[in-house]
Amino acid sequence: MDVKTLAKEVKDYVIELRREFHMYPERSGEEFRTSKRVKEELDKLGIPYIAAGGTGVIATISGRKPGKTVALRADMDALEVQEKNDVPYRSKNEGLMHACGHDGHTAMLLGAAKVLSAMREELKGNVRLIFQPAEETANGAVKMIEDGAMEGVDSIFGIHLWSGLPIGKVSVEAGPRMAAVDVFDITVQGKGGHGSAPHEGVDAVVVASNMVMALQTVVSRELSPLEPVVVTVGKLVAGTRFNVLASEAKLEGTNRYFNPKIKDVLPAAIERIAKHVAAGFRAEAKVNYTFATSPVINDPECSRIAATAVKKILGEGGLMEYEKVMGGEDFAEYLKKAPGALALVGIGNEQKQTIYPHHHPNFNMDEDALEIGVALYAQYALEFLCNN
Known part of the structure; x- marks a missing residue:
């Protein structure tokens, strides 16, 4: 039988599995139930596995003939989002939701493990199945x-279900697909006092507010306008009540980019601006900067193999070009070890209201995409192992 069948x-x-995973979302690094269920399903299929990465699972399907090894990866963690969908399988864990499609992955x-197990006789080589925890925290x-x-992996392939693409469409272009992700936090130390006498203190709220605006000039005035870069302060916490000068403020943010050279520019620029803005207001600033994950850059040959797989599943019309996105994916770390590709598989359908962006409390998917994803995982493995 063929992959599509x-x-x-x-x-x-x-x-059924996707809905079960959706009902019981788990935080990054705490995917205990999900990991247990993955192992139970692998046991039913007779596929050997080992525990890895804390709550992760690595399984191997060995073909009847020797050959290369291809890895297929899925992530398992959920998000701290309160679900607003009114569906029978809505999250049962308060404040947690699969709002990014990892339940589907x-x-x-x-x-795909079921499909490839049934096709074991045709496999020339091995398929490594990587069920990964903690993608959302990039570690x-x-x-x-x-x-x-x-x-021992010769190529790796991953799928991200994508609400920005219509159902039945897949993007597998070569080159940059998802951005590098850096994370920073800044602590502003001012001097508290009474709100009626601001001259007697150093208002950390004013300092932090100016810092947020000044940080935007890194993109607008220090980097080429031809380079896609984002500097975002997503969290600012300061103050205790309306008539007290805040003595401390804390900012948390993220930087996104594709050009690896920018990695050498941003940390120094963030620290320079933070410290000098603080000094200008008689305050002090401390900066912590972390490189979370690199950009996802699809290998040209692996993208070609993936495109061939898409055509066999959906025909020529299944391929759709999609602009690279500033979202991050730690799939990039695997690409440092072996060539590979990340595919975006469309789940968007206005009639089914599956057009909300990722991380939205109403995020959902057209579940017809799950069949496409299964077939694509399996077909990529076959194309890489048997037709190259």
């Missing part, structure tokens, strides 16, 4: 790699 046969199984990879991939996820 087998993917159709496991569709209901995958939808995990279910699809288990579906899960590194932990999986430390525990051997990429040992």
Whole structure:
């Protein structure tokens, strides 16, 4: 039987799993129930596995003939989002939600495991299945790699379900696809006092507010306008009550970019601006800067293989070009170890109201995409192992 037929046969199984995972979302690094269920399904299929990366799982399907090793990756963690969807499978864990599609990723990879197990006789080589924790905190991939996820791997392929793409469309272009992610926090130390006598203190709120605005000039005045870069302060906490000068303020933010050279520019610029703005207001600033993950850059040959797989599943019309996005993905860490590609699989459908952006409390997916994802995982593995 071919991949398309087998993917159709496991569709209901995958939808059921996805809904179960959706009902029981877990924080990054705490995917205990999800990991347990993955292992249970692998046991049913007779696929050997090991625990890795804390709550991650690495499984291997060995073909009947020797050959290369291809890795397929899915992430398992959820987000601190309160779900607003009124569906039978809505989250049962208060304040947690699968608002980014990882429930679908995990279910699809288990579906692909079923398909590839049934096609074991045709496999020339091995398929490594990587069920990864903690993608949202950008440290899960590194932990999986430390525990051997990429040992002996010749190529890796991942899927991200994407609400910006319509159902039935897949993007697998070569080159930059998702941005590097840096994280920073700044502590502003001022001097408290009474709100009626601001001259007697150093208002950390005023300092922090000016700092937020000044940081935007890194993009507008220090970097080429031809370079896509984002500097965002997403959190600012300061003050205790209306008539007290805040003695301290804390800012948290993120930087996004594609050009690796910018990695050398941003940390120094953020620190310089923070410290000098603070000094200008008689305050002090301390900066912590972390490189979370690198940009996702699809290998040209792996993108070609993925495009071939898409055409076999959906025909020529299944491919759709999609602009690179400033969102980050620690799938990039695997690409440092072996060539690979990340595919964006469309889940957008206005009629089914699956057009909300990722991380939105009403995020949902057209579950017809799950069958496509299963087939794409499996077809990529076959194309890489058997037709190259």
